Amino acid sequence: MAKLSKTARIYAVVQQIPVSCVATYGDIAKLAGLPRHARLVGYALHALPANSELPWYRVVNSQGQLSLGKLSPAGAAEQYERLTSEGVTFTSQGRVPLKHYRWQPHPLAWEAFILNL
DNA sequence: AACATGACCCTAA
DNA sequence: CTTAGGGCCATGT
Numbered sequence A: 001m002a003k004l005s006k007t008a009r010i011y012a013v014v015q016q017i018p019v020s021c022v023a024t025y026g027d028i029a030k031l032a033g034l035p036r037h038a039r040l041v042g043y044a045l046h047a048l049p050a051n052s053e054l055p056w057y058r059v060v061n062s063q064g065q066l067s068l069g070k071l072s073p074a075g076a077a078e079q080y081e082r083l084t085s086e087g088v089t090f091t092s093q094g095r096v097p098l099k100h101y102r103w104q105p106h107p108l109a110w111e112a113f114i115l116n117l
Numbered sequence B: 001a002a003c004a005t006g007a008c009c010c011t012a013a
Numbered sequence C: 001c002t003t004a005g006g007g008c009c010a011t012g013t
Helices: A006-014 A025-031 A038-046 A073-085 A106-117
Strands: none
Touching: A006 A025, A006 A038, A006 A106
């Protein structure tokens, strides 16, 4: 196990986020077996090519906000568009209600999945 | 090699 | 609600 690089593991996890769901940077790091490496997740997504099929837009920060906003308003707009087109609704304060949309994989099923990362 | 930066998180005050 | 500090590590200079 652990054949893939940390970045590759992160991408593999993001790829598993279901439609109409979101996950936080911290969630991704933890699920990839890299607890407390949330910052690495942000860096990995930043290095992602624009034509990537990876559902990067389903990753938000721990407060349900679109972290891309301050750096790239255009990117944030695309993220908002993609999420809403999947049926995700935002609060009046522009946040995603994590209570409703946060992705939580079944522990046992996930344990089996991460073995071949 | 050291140093600074960053699509971050968590806790404490 | 806000701010501050520590933790993390790939990248660029």
